[in-house]
Amino acid sequence: MPATLMNPPLAKTPLSDWHVGHRGRMVDFAGWSMPVQYESIVAEHEAVRHAVGLFDISHMGRLTFAGPGATEFLDSLLTRRVADMQPGQIRYSLVTNDSGGILDDVLLYRLQDPSAAEQAPGENQVPYLLVVNASNRQKILDWIAAHLLPSGVVCCDETFSTAMIAVQGPAARKLVMDVLHPGLNAMRYYYGKSVGHGGELSVVSRTGYTGEDGFELIVPAAGAADLWEKLLTAGQSVGAVPVGLGARDTLRLEAAMPLYGHELSESIDPFTSGLDFAVNLEGRNFPGRDALAQIASRPRQRVRVGLELACKRVPREGYGIRRSSKASDDNVIGEISSGTFSPTLKRPIAMGYVRAEFSQPGTELTIDIRGQLEPARVVPLPLYRRPKTN
């Protein structure tokens, strides 16, 4: 019997029909039917590096938090401080389990409600938005419900009532200004704000997952297809294209952004992942805090590194990293976590975890690509950094 008959139906985003109608090749991604590509991963990748690309990222989980105590609650949940966030600010953070393993990597938005000034104190605003990975949404909801949520804090799952669209690339700023609001030009990186009116969630933020400048837009589900079409039409003259998950992966890998389930998992701690900046231990308490303080005090065993290869064969997740070209098991000093052919660098690239003594940039290693040992070199992360324009 085909597997599709036995699995629950896939969730669809408000843009699913659009994707199917425009040659989107749909795949199962974390229980969602999502486009992996439309025409070519490489062409979509290059559009984002040189012009602008649109991504349907509605599968990401969107959870809002409101009510008295929301700040304290989130502060007790996340690895970075919440209380000192400015209205409008967005912070990359982690949710860790009691042993310091990563349950998810998240973006916390402290929203600045445009109508806040007119609201009476205590009126039910939505001061926080937490964006979580699609694959972890239920896990995080369960974690919040079972362990932590105090009375008075209201958590709403807005994933299905809204859509999320990423606009990424050097032309993203002008496109978003033209279509949404000229004032967005002034929005700083990792800031966002509520837009629109009424009780429906609508947010614009200057964030992304591609290594390019860009924005992420959250809008009510009913308006998503209209906004998507408007952006594509307005961006036509600069070569705006829809981009699937395939190019999202090659872009984020070049930019060395870790992906949950690959670089990040419950068995990997934030320091090993190189996410020291995302953990604030001083004067705080959250699940895993004490375990992380212990881990931080010890020397690193394994380190996340970037790898470049001169061959054309691509190292894939799980392939062994060896210290020399001699094939013997005691040579294995690490493992690939993600690998691809880099459309920008025109060579295979990878991230992986290696024993700390082999993590210095310039270290020559070999990768076991299906039994053939190919030379590789440790390179600094990120593997690609966009040129500074202004």
Next chain:
Amino acid sequence: MNPEQLRFAKTHEWVHVEPDSQGQQVATLGVSSFAVEALTDLVFMQLPEVGRQVKPGQSVGEIESVKAVSDLYSPVGGKVVAVNTDLPNHLETLSSDPYGAGWMVKIQLDDPKQLDSLMDYATYQAQCAEEGH
């Protein structure tokens, strides 16, 4: 070559058999246009050495795309007598002419009966339609 005259394996390879100058049955092997389109963004391929003995169902090469690596399986057994050495340097040929210039390997057949298990074009088309969903 007209794909309607080819036989196809479940794993998307096509086979065309004709006798060589000594009357030996030689199978030419490639991959279908459906498979090439599904792979997209090809970056590398590796083909076998001439002279290698191959068993039916064995991998004789690999095709690497940005997204994933795929094996090239030989649906037939025998000796590799020719390899399209030009192809790895011109991967675009696989898209433009998968049933002609995009051929990959020629294998001198051990046993022509092995072809009986392969699909005709219509049956293969039905498989692709099923997979395309």
